[in-house]
Every structure is written in C-alpha cells, then in structure tokens.
Amino acid sequence: xxxxxxxLNGKPVTVSVNDDVRLLWxxxxxxxxxxxxxxxxINVCKACTSHINGKAFNPCAxxxxxxxxxxRVTTIEGLAKTTPGDLHPMxxxxxxxxxxxxxxxxxxxxxxxxxxxxxxRREGRDIRDSDLDSIRNICRCGTYVRIREAxxxxxxxxx
Amino acid sequence: MTQTSDGSSPSSDLHNDTDAAxxxxxxxxxxxxxxxxxxxxxxxDITAGRPARAAVPSDPQIPEAYDLEDLQTDxxxxxSQLITVTITKEGRAKFALPRTEVGQxxxxxxxxxxxxxxxxxxxxxxxxxxxxxxxxxxxQLTGGSNTTFSTYTPIRVAAAIARxxxxxxxxxxxxxxxxxxxTTGGVVSDALGNQATYGQLASAAxxxxxxxxxxxxRPKEDFKVIGRPRNRTDARAAVTGQxxxxxxxxxxxxxxxxxxxxxxxxxxxxxxxNRAKILRMPGVTHVAQVPTGIAVRANTFGQCIDAIRxxxxxxxxxxxxxxxxxxxxxxxxxxELPLVVPDVPVLAQTINTNxxxxxxxxxxxxxxxxxxxxxxxxxxxxxGLKVPILAQQRVAEAIGMSQDKVKVNVITGGGSFGHKLFxxxxxxxxxxxxxxxxxxxxxxxxxxxxxxxxxxxxxTSRIRATVLNGQVLSFEQRHTSVTTDFSxxxxxxxxxxxxxxxxxxxGGFGFAETIFTLTQELPYNFGLVTQLLNEPLxxxxxxxxxxxxNIYSPDTCVAAELTIDQIANKLGKDPVAFRLxxxxxxxxxxxxxxxxxxGSWGRKMTPGTAQGVxxxxxxxxxxxxxxxxxxRPQTVNRDLxxxxxxxxxxxxxxxxxxxxLVINPRGLEAQMQGGAMDGIALTLxxxxxxxxxRFLEASWDNYFYTRQWNVPPKVEIHIVKSDSDTxxxxxxxxxxxxxxxxxxxxxxxxxxxxxxFPINHGEISFxxxxxxxxxxxxxxxxxxxxx
Ligand code: FES
Ligand code: FES
Numbered sequence: 026x027x028x029x030x031x032x033l034n035g036k037p038v039t040v041s042v043n044d045d046v047r048l049l050w051x052x053x054x055x056x057x058x059x060x061x062x063x064x065x066x067i068n069v070c071k072a073c074t075s076h077i078n079g080k081a082f083n084p085c086a087x088x089x090x091x092x093x094x095x096x097r098v099t100t101i102e103g104l105a106k107t108t109p110g111d112l113h114p115m116x117x118x119x120x121x122x123x124x125x126x127x128x129x130x131x132x133x134x135x136x137x138x139x140x141x142x143x144x145x146r147r148e149g150r151d152i153r154d155s156d157l158d159s160i161r162n163i164c165r166c167g168t169y170v171r172i173r174e175a176x177x178x179x180x181x182x183x184x
Numbered sequence: 185m186t187q188t189s190d191g192s193s194p195s196s197d198l199h200n201d202t203d204a205a206x207x208x209x210x211x212x213x214x215x216x217x218x219x220x221x222x223x224x225x226x227x228x229d230i231t232a233g234r235p236a237r238a239a240v241p242s243d244p245q246i247p248e249a250y251d252l253e254d255l256q257t258d259x260x261x262x263x264s265q266l267i268t269v270t271i272t273k274e275g276r277a278k279f280a281l282p283r284t285e286v287g288q289x290x291x292x293x294x295x296x297x298x299x300x301x302x303x304x305x306x307x308x309x310x311x312x313x314x315x316x317x318x319x320x321x322x323x324q325l326t327g328g329s330n331t332t333f334s335t336y337t338p339i340r341v342a343a344a345i346a347r348x349x350x351x352x353x354x355x356x357x358x359x360x361x362x363x364x365x366x367t368t369g370g371v372v373s374d375a376l377g378n379q380a381t382y383g384q385l386a387s388a389a390x391x392x393x394x395x396x397x398x399x400x401x402r403p404k405e406d407f408k409v410i411g412r413p414r415n416r417t418d419a420r421a422a423v424t425g426q427x428x429x430x431x432x433x434x435x436x437x438x439x440x441x442x443x444x445x446x447x448x449x450x451x452x453x454x455x456x457x458n459r460a461k462i463l464r465m466p467g468v469t470h471v472a473q474v475p476t477g478i479a480v481r482a483n484t485f486g487q488c489i490d491a492i493r494x495x496x497x498x499x500x501x502x503x504x505x506x507x508x509x510x511x512x513x514x515x516x517x518x519x520e521l522p523l524v525v526p527d528v529p530v531l532a533q534t535i536n537t538n539x540x541x542x543x544x545x546x547x548x549x550x551x552x553x554x555x556x557x558x559x560x561x562x563x564x565x566x567x568g569l570k571v572p573i574l575a576q577q578r579v580a581e582a583i584g585m586s587q588d589k590v591k592v593n594v595i596t597g598g599g600s601f602g603h604k605l606f607x608x609x610x611x612x613x614x615x616x617x618x619x620x621x622x623x624x625x626x627x628x629x630x631x632x633x634x635x636x637x638x639x640x641x642x643x644t645s646r647i648r649a650t651v652l653n654g655q656v657l658s659f660e661q662r663h664t665s666v667t668t669d670f671s672x673x674x675x676x677x678x679x680x681x682x683x684x685x686x687x688x689x690x691g692g693f694g695f696a697e698t699i700f701t702l703t704q705e706l707p708y709n710f711g712l713v714t715q716l717l718n719e720p721l722x723x724x725x726x727x728x729x730x731x732x733x734n735i736y737s738p739d740t741c742v743a744a745e746l747t748i749d750q751i752a753n754k755l756g757k758d759p760v761a762f763r764l765x766x767x768x769x770x771x772x773x774x775x776x777x778x779x780x781x782x783g784s785w786g787r788k789m790t791p792g793t794a795q796g797v798x799x800x801x802x803x804x805x806x807x808x809x810x811x812x813x814x815x816r817p818q819t820v821n822r823d824l825x826x827x828x829x830x831x832x833x834x835x836x837x838x839x840x841x842x843x844x845l846v847i848n849p850r851g852l853e854a855q856m857q858g859g860a861m862d863g864i865a866l867t868l869x870x871x872x873x874x875x876x877x878r879f880l881e882a883s884w885d886n887y888f889y890t891r892q893w894n895v896p897p898k899v900e901i902h903i904v905k906s907d908s909d910t911x912x913x914x915x916x917x918x919x920x921x922x923x924x925x926x927x928x929x930x931x932x933x934x935x936x937x938x939x940x941f942p943i944n945h946g947e948i949s950f951x952x953x954x955x956x957x958x959x960x961x962x963x964x965x966x967x968x969x970x971x
Binding site for chain 1: 288289415416418419420421422423424425426427428429431432434439440466467483484485486487489547548549550551596597598599627629630824827850854857858859860861862883884885889890891892893895897899959960962963964965966967969970971
C-alpha cells in the first residue's frame, strides 16, 4: 500500500493508505485527528474546513495522494500553535462572543474565518459584510450572528 | 450588526417578584436526603417543587393553565426518583444530568443553578450527562424545551442540603454553631477567621446512613449567579477541536460503518447481489443486511462510501411508492375537518385563509451516528439521545436481549431539533453490530438524512374568522397533518397522564391531538376560538416523521398570524394596534410593545420592502418578533454563484422574549438568535420535495437551511422582565413567531398573501443527486479550491 507523507500540525506524518482516500478519512479514521467534522462529504457544509499551506480547503474533497511531503496541513487542533499565546485570536474571539451552541460546525467555522481574514489582508483590505455573506459554512444551530461578530473581533486582533 | 440584550447586564429586578407568583417556591420547605457514603452525597426527588395543579381552568383554551411542560413534568410524579449531587474531597460538586445536551446550553445553566445554591465557584461544578437510567422512566426525556423548568427546583434542593451539611460539619470543627458561619466560593468561615474548604469538609459531612432533611431555598433576591450572563462551559473544548461527538470517540474495534439505503423513502432491501465483490474492495471488513439497508464496515468512511456506490441491491418499494407532494397535499385537503359555521349575525364578514407547509428535514449538522458493541451476553451503545431509556428498550428489543444487558452512554449531540428524540441510529447500529459480530461506528451519509431520516410532516392549516363592528366573533383553525411520530415517549407520558388530563376536558383525543391541544394557545380575544388537529389515518406508518424545534406551533403560528393581519386589514387597523387591542395577556402585550418600539414599527419603507410582526405564546413564556424584509428584484436575484439560493432577505429581526425566570441571559439570547434563523428558513427556503416516493434533497445545497447570505444584518434580542418564579422553555420559543413575522412582512412587501411554505417550494433550484447509488462520491478538486 502506498505511503502518504505530509506535514500535519507542524509534524511530518506518514500513513499507509491508497491515494484516492480523501484526506478527511485519513485524518479522522486513521490518524484520530477528529477536529475537522463530517457534515456532507461533498464540499458543501464546510464542517471539515482546515488549512493547506495557510489557505482554507476541505479535506473531504482532497485525495490524500495529491498531497506533497512539504504540504502543511493545519486542522483546528494545530491552529493555536500558529500564533503566540495558547489560543489563536480567532478562537479567543469565539469564546468571548460565546458563539458555540452544539459546537459541531465551529472548528470549520473558525478555520474558515482565519483564512478569510488572511485572504482579505493579502488583497490589502478589511473584511466587508459581503465577505461574511459569502461564507458557506452551515451552522444548523443558527449561530451565524455571533459568528459574524466574532470574526470582526478576531480580525482586529489578528495583526 | 446590532446586538442588544436587556438581560446581559446584571439586573436584580429581573427576578424581584413575590412568592405569590407562579410556583410560589418562596420560603417553602423541601425534603431531600443525605445519602450514605464516604464523601458528602445529597439527593432530591426529581419531582420536587412542582406546584400543586391549579383547578380546572375556566378558559376554553387549555394551555394557559396546563401546557406541555406541565405534562412532561407531571408524568414524572409517580416514579419519584432521586438525582444526586456529590461533593468530592477535592471540593468539587459533581452532578450527572439526566438530560441530553445538544447545543441548548443546559449543562451551563445547570452548573449555574448548582453554583448559586452551593456558593461554590462556577468552575468547580462538574455537570455530566447521565447514562440511561431506566428507573427514571420518562424523567429522562429532553424535549419540549422542558429541561430547566423541570430540573430547576430538585437541583436546588439537593445543593441547599449539601451546603447545610457542610456548614454543620464546619460548626463542629470550629466549635461553634451553624448560624455563625457563612459560605463563599466553596469555603465555610466564621467571624474569628476560621476557614475550611468544602473539600476539607466533604468526608466529615458525609453520612453513614440515609437521612431525610428539610431545607429552605435561598431567596432569589440573593442570587449572584442565576440571571447573570455566563459563557458556555464547553466553549474552549469546542473551539480547539477537543469536544468529542459520537464519531470522534475511539472505541476499540468500532470501525467506520455506513448503510446503503433504498431510493424510495422507507424502502427496504431484498438482497445484495454482489456481496463477494464488495467484500474484496479496499478496506472493507464486513457486509450485512439489516432491515434498513445493506451495511458495510471498513477501515475508513470513504471506503464505506466507495463500497455503497458499487453495491448492486434489489430493493422493495417504500410505503409511499408513487406518491408525490401533490398526492399528499390532496389527501390532506380531503382529511380537513369541517369548519363549523358559527352562529353569527348575517352582517358579519368572513375571512377565509388556507395554507400548506411542505415536508422539512429535522437533520442536525452531525448526521445520525452511533457506536454499538454487541456481544453474545451484553451490548454497549454510545450515541446522542434525548430519550436514552427508550433507546435502551428498543435496542434490547431489536437484538433480543434483556434491557438490563444494554448499556447506553449518552454523548453530547451535534444538534438535535427533534430527530435525536428517536433512537433510530442506536437501534440500527446495534442491529449491524449483532449481524457482523464486531463493534461498529455507524454514521449516516448526509444524503441519507433528508431522504430516509426524520421529517417534519407536511400539513395544511385552514382558518375562518368572522368579524362585525370591529370585533372578531369567531376564529376557527383546522390543522391537518401527516402523522407525527410520537413513539419517542411523549405518547407514553400522555397515556400515564390520561386520568389527570380528563378533568381538563380533553380526554378522548389521540396522542397527537392531545399534544396539539396542549401546545396551541391563541392569546387573543377572538370570541369563539377553536383550534383542531386532524392526522388522517391513511398516513399512519407512511413517513418517518418527528418534531423539529417545535411540533405544530411554527406552522399554526404562521397561519394564525397571517390571518390576523388579514383581519386587521379588513377592519382598517394597524397590525400592531389591532393585536394590542385584542391580546388578553399582559406579558404578550409587553413583548409586542417592546418590539414595536425598538424596531420602529410603522417607519416608512421603500416599495418592495416591509415590516412584519407576530407573537407566540407557549412554554410558559412568550415572544414577539418584528422583522423587515427586502423583496426587491435586485435582492431576490442576487447572484452568489451556483447552488446558492438567495431570495428575499430579512434585513432586520427584533425579538422580545419573556421566558420566565432567566438562568443565563447569554444562553437565552443565543437560543433566540438560533430560533430566528430557523424561522427564516421555514418561511423562505427550507423544504423537502417528494416525487414518486422519493425525496429529492441530498445535500445542504439542496435543503436550504439559512446560510450567511440569508442572515439579517441586524438581529436584536430583548429579554423582557418577568414576574415568573420558574424558568420557562427557550429552545423553540422564537421559531414560530419569527417564521410568522417573516411571512407577514413578505405578504406586505409583495402585496400578495403566500399560501404555501416555504415560499420557494414551487421551484426546484438544484439537480437532484442520484438515487442508485444513493450517496454521492466525494469530489477531488479540494486543493484547486483552496483560498
Ligand atoms: S464534510 Fe467537508 S465540506 Fe462537508
Ligand atoms: S453550533 Fe451546532 S451546527 Fe453550529
């Protein structure tokens, strides 16, 4: 069976599994990294959102064989380590705004939010309402209002 | 974005009502127990503190005196069961809540109640979920938003006893008397500077034997924790990915398992024709046929999906073979109970309305999941379950084992909205584990949920009102619904309550009618009011149904409030002024006035946009909602890319809620916000389409629950001061009133009365995913889409 190597939350990992198995299952079922959640498996709900080389992507829609050994995959478990302090400012904002209800969607929401802030920064601008409108992550508990507030707070602290 | 909450700053007058208020817990004494143990363990009867039932109400509408929450709490009475609080030697309080957390925040609010009565820091209180406790019978049911209402007093009684015992132990230790001691932050102290922590006192306070003790509860003027905003206890775990849901648990040997399901709703498997081939597929370990489909177990869920897609299965038709939405609607229309022509003067005018509501999926974001390890002599289940006792019973039945051999662990659920009332997932997992003879971690595919999962039933609601001289003489509502499944236990509670209910005059109804009667309340002076439910028998066992963040109320509320707008219009009255003049309940009026004021009711709106308002009274509380909607073409037709349903946008929501005594205003505000998102979806976007016995939806891009682009830019929640002494329900309170306010606003903006909900049900704005195979393959372009 082929060996798959990539960097997961700062550490290189190697797993023996076929190329076409989607990364979400490699993370959750084989490596026991369960922060990214399953909500659809077809890149719609965004509950599995994680980062590849700092950008948001969806492991349910990524073949593990398509990863290169140098690719850095960050899941919610590894997010805090990407910034000083014991929580990422976006996670802190989520706690401050008491966003979480059932919590199932929130790892994906936070990873999406961080990548969104970074993207608009790369575009040399601040977050707009239209950026928030474009977030596709489902929250079936309806925490959207607090998510928007938390992103604004988190963005201010992500300097 | 505006976010306000009158309750978010500590306000002592939030609870400054008198003992005479409902509940009247005042200085009453309660009985509890100190249990035998090596550390302090105290107990209270879970039914403690229920006020004696009021006499038969004279009002024709039952819920004012006796609603679903009373029913749920009363059905507990005969069982008299104990809940216990333990004070550990480390000075922590431990309590296993016989309820399920699915996102409503009950763990947090329960910890607040304990911290309050114990005088213990909030972070030293550990609340966990109790596994199935068969002896509690239906005292272990989380539904109808009843948790806080029914557990509030028993928990306080236990905590007060614990605090009393700790003080007594300290008195002996310090050589003083209990009345000279005070407690703060988990420490007992006297004026001389003697101090002992609860942890140090826990053993001394313990008892060798069970002792009955009487206590008086702390007066609420002294509350320091209850009523103050508090963040969720599990927030940190949730935002760091540490909060575990069922499929995150690592149970040895429980490998990923999925089920290949029939194309038709409720269809069953005849046989798998290529078993050998499936067993040879990468990662696959087992295949087994169960009543609901063909199960496959593999090393990863991805390999289960691959296997399901390769399966060649012969299927039996489902119970609604050949039916479509129109078939069901026709049958409902035929089953509508007649409106009784009221005896009104000939000059009276009549207003007739008739609304229909599509099927909706009650699925949460976490799909149905359960871990089962069934051995020859015992079985263990892990799942999110709102009625674990019933699941335990059904699992035992399904695998032919006695109930005491089945252990059911309750796991925090990723949302519920009614479908975790049922144990479908636990039962299915147990059957599969038994058939395969190995532990399994069952997960439903997203596509399975709307197609084979629990649905909110399709229904019609027909109303006739008569008016004369500015008065409403009669208001008749006939709600006709596809059968709602109440086999999760609510039905059994009602059976056990039949005798008590009879004096209230609703005997002779079936389960569904009883629940309908207990939950519907139209708090208006409308003369002769009748609200009746009919669930025609021909729908029995046809659809997999259940409640969905409320049972009938969202639909009946939409129908009633839209009709009330029609009446106001006919009488030439303003919708708010008309409601205020007709409402008979001061709490509802106060809430309505609040939203009218905060939401600037009556402000000038541009054509194509409008305000709408609605109220809802249920669960010992009420809500009023004001919304503004934008139905202009440039908004409705916003192009946000493929598979993105935009439609009219609600631009503002203002909610005033009176939920009785508020434990945690931040949690209540969150529940209101979430309920509002549900209400918006129910009226504008979310539904399931039945075509030839199959439900078309299979993805969140087919089933349009509210998404960020539908979220109102402005959402304000106002918590109205309440006289009530007891907490009311919150989880569902804003759904119906928001749905209704959005419908009313839509009608005013478009000058057209919508009659089918959601309003976009007529067009199918997606390409249905394949039925054979029943699950879509995961895409592979994830890296290209990274951004
Ligand atoms: S599970 Fe990956 S987007 Fe839904
Ligand atoms: S918090 Fe429950 S799905 Fe978002």
